Amino acid sequence: MKDAVTTLIRDYDVAGRYFDRNAIDRLKSYFESGTTRVTVATMISANAASIVKEAGKKLFEEVPELIRPGGNAYTTRRYSACLRDMDYYLRYATYALVAGDNDVLNERVLQGLRETYNSLGVPIGPTVLGIQMMKDMVKDMALDAGIEDISCIDGPFEHLTREFSEKDI
Numbered sequence: 001m002k003d004a005v006t007t008l009i010r011d012y013d014v015a016g017r018y019f020d021r022n023a024i025d026r027l028k029s030y031f032e033s034g035t036t037r038v039t040v041a042t043m044i045s046a047n048a049a050s051i052v053k054e055a056g057k058k059l060f061e062e063v064p065e066l067i068r069p070g071g072n073a074y075t076t077r078r079y080s081a082c083l084r085d086m087d088y089y090l091r092y093a094t095y096a097l098v099a100g101d102n103d104v105l106n107e108r109v110l111q112g113l114r115e116t117y118n119s120l121g122v123p124i125g126p127t128v129l130g131i132q133m134m135k136d137m138v139k140d141m142a143l144d145a146g147i148e149d150i151s152c153i154d155g156p157f158e159h160l161t162r163e164f165s166e167k168d169i
């Protein structure tokens with residue numbers, strides 16, 4: 001598992017080079033956004049249960065067939081599994097946010113997920129929608145909390161949705 005700094009060191013070590021202008025800019029941006037990323041992570045952690053619950057509610061309002069007979073989130077067991085998955089995405093997005101690197105998502109979340117979702121018939125479109133809803137809620141929450149530059153929030157969530165969409169899981 002890597003973070004922004006270890007990724008950078010690995011890249012430069014492989015090339016046997018000292019940090020150049022580009023590396024310094026990346027390091028600066030990582031450290032300058034550090035306080036914001038930690039503040040957002042703290043905010044998510046304190047509100048995770050309600051974010052997942054709200055986003056789930058919204059998702060099932062928007063795609064009600066998921067929880068109707070024949071839907072993948074129909075029955076209490078599958079409904080809970082769906083919300084649990086949403087909670088995984090939120091928690092790991094928080095880790096990636098703090099790390100400033102999406103490697104943790106690749107390693108711990110996305111690996112093998114395609115096969116699992118395929119074999120269980122879990123639909124990708126609504127999963128992506130659920131992740132986007134959580135992203136929007138986190139961004140609104142951060143703005144309400146007076147955080148000015150919320151640009152760091154998109155990255156981890158969009159990495160998840162991009163990987164989901166592109167890889168045709």
Ligand SMILES: CCC1=C(C)/C(=C/C2=NC(=C\c3[nH]c(/C=C4\NC(=O)[C@H](C)[C@H]4CC)c(C)c3CCC(=O)O)/C(CCC(=O)O)=C2C)NC1=O
Nearest residue numbers: 066072073078081082085088108109116120122126127130
């Ligand atoms: C931390 C990394 C990690 C992830 C990501 C993960 C996902 C994951 N989701 C699963 C199931 C599931 N995932 C869903 C999710 C949904 N169904 C829908 O209709 C919605 C679109 C969506 C919620 C947004 C459902 C309903 C199941 C149960 C499917 C079944 O057993 O039939 C399963 C199969 C095993 C199980 O039920 O626990 C895994 C492994 N597990 C992990 O350890």
